[in-house]
Every structure is written in C-alpha cells, then in structure tokens.
Amino acid sequence: MSDITVRPLGEDDWEDYRSVRLAALRESPEAFVASVDEEESYDEDFWRQRMQRSARLVAERDGRAVGVVSVGTATESDGTAGELFGLWVRPEARGSGVATHLVKDGASLAAERGHSHLVYWVGTENGRAVAFASGMGFRPTDYRRPMGVVSEEDGEEEIAMVLPLGADNGPALRL
Numbered sequence: 001m002s003d004i005t006v007r008p009l010g011e012d013d014w015e016d017y018r019s020v021r022l023a024a025l026r027e028s029p030e031a032f033v034a035s036v037d038e039e040e041s042y043d044e045d046f047w048r049q050r051m052q053r054s055a056r057l058v059a060e061r062d063g064r065a066v067g068v069v070s071v072g073t074a075t076e077s078d079g080t081a082g083e084l085f086g087l088w089v090r091p092e093a094r095g096s097g098v099a100t101h102l103v104k105d106g107a108s109l110a111a112e113r114g115h116s117h118l119v120y121w122v123g124t125e126n127g128r129a130v131a132f133a134s135g136m137g138f139r140p141t142d143y144r145r146p147m148g149v150v151s152e153e154d155g156e157e158e159i160a161m162v163l164p165l166g167a168d169n170g171p172a173l174r175l
Contacts (some may be wrong), residue, residue: 002062004098006105009056014047017056020065024088031088033148055113057105059089059098066093069102071109074119076143082110082165084120103136111165118163123147130161138163 009017018039025036054072058065067089074081084106089098103120110118120138122129130140138161147158 004059004061004066004096004101006057006059006101008109009051009058011048011051013056014044014051016058016065017051017068018042018047020058020068020088021086023065023090024068024086027091028088032086054085055106055109057102057109059093059102061093061098066090067098067102069106071106071113071118073115076160077119080114080116081162082113082115082118084110084118087120099132100136107136107163107165115165117165120161120163121145121158122161123158130159133161136163 022036022039025032025034025039029036054070057069057071059067068086069084069088070086072083072085073079074083084103087099087102089102107118118138120133122133124130124144134140141160141162143160144157145160147156
C-alpha cells in the first residue's frame with residue numbers, strides 16, 4: 001500500500017474540500033448535522049468563506065483524497081483551545097493509518113497556531129471513536145453536550161476529549 005500524505009487546503013482549494021466533504025456526507029450522513037443536498041447547493045462564495053473559518057487538512061493516497069479533518073478554535077474556550085472536527089476517512093481506507101495521520105497533523109497545526117490544547121468531541125456511546133482518541137493521547141473531560149445528530153452508534157450526547165499540546169504530548173503523539 002502506498003504512503004499517506006496530508007496537506008493543508010487553502011481558500012483556492014475549495015473545490016477539493018467540497019468534493020471530499022460531499023463524499024463524507026454521502027457515505028456517513030448520520031455523522032454530520034448537515035445534509036449532502038443542502039451542501040451541494042452552496043455556491044463558490046460559501047465554500048471560500050468556509051475555508052477561511054477553519055483549517056482543512058486532506059489525506060491523500062496516490063493523489064486521491066482518502067480522508068479529511070478540520071481544525072479551528074474551540075468556541076467554548078478563551079481562544080487558547082483548538083478544536084478538531086469533521087474527521088472522516090473513506091471506508092476502504094479505515095484502519096490503515098489515515099485518521100492517525102490527520103489527527104497528528106491537526107494537532108501539530110493547532111500547536112503552531114498557539115493553542116495549548118486540542119478538543120475533540122466524541123459520541124459517548126461510540127466506543128471505537130473514544131478508544132481511537134484515547135490512543136492518540138486525548139483524555140476525557142467532564143464536559144458533555146447533546147449530539148447534533150443522535151444515532152445508535154454515538155448515543156445522545158458527546159464528550160469533550162482533550163489533548164495537551166505542550167512539550168509532552170504523550171507517547172502516542174510524538175511526531
């Protein structure tokens with residue numbers, strides 16, 4: 001299997017982001033608040049503005065997008081916390097390290113932007129997602145919120161998991 005590369009997407013890469021975002025909405029509609037029909041209707045200006053609000057990273061293998069994640073500033077923080085969201089990997093690439101690459105690069109980007117820690121909201125009933133985040137060094141907090149979309153896999157609420165971005169990121173996150 002070939003190498004995974006992760007690259008940041010700029011505003012001019014809005015079509016690349018749109019393509020992988022719509023693929024994610026088609027494949028995993030239950031994982032997102034938005035619908036593919038809604039987002040397909042958005043124009044170029046909308047997508048360009050979206051690219052400016054948060055950083056978008058795409059994972060590629062052989063020039064094909066196989067995953068995506070976004071990194072922004074956590075709205076519940078005083079600006080010191082970054083937030084990882086919108087993580088998605090194509091089904092055929094799951095379990096091959098794509099998510100790990102995206103999260104590591106997302107954490108590095110958040111640290112470069114001066115964030116002291118990274119927040120990742122995970123469905124409390126989604127054991128695989130909680131285990132993955134824990135394996136990456138994220139730790140559960142007492143913060144909970146209702147799920148934007150309730151599903152059997154994720155449950156009715158999500159938990160904020162936090163990754164410190166200081167000098168010691170834990171053994172699972174050393175780059």
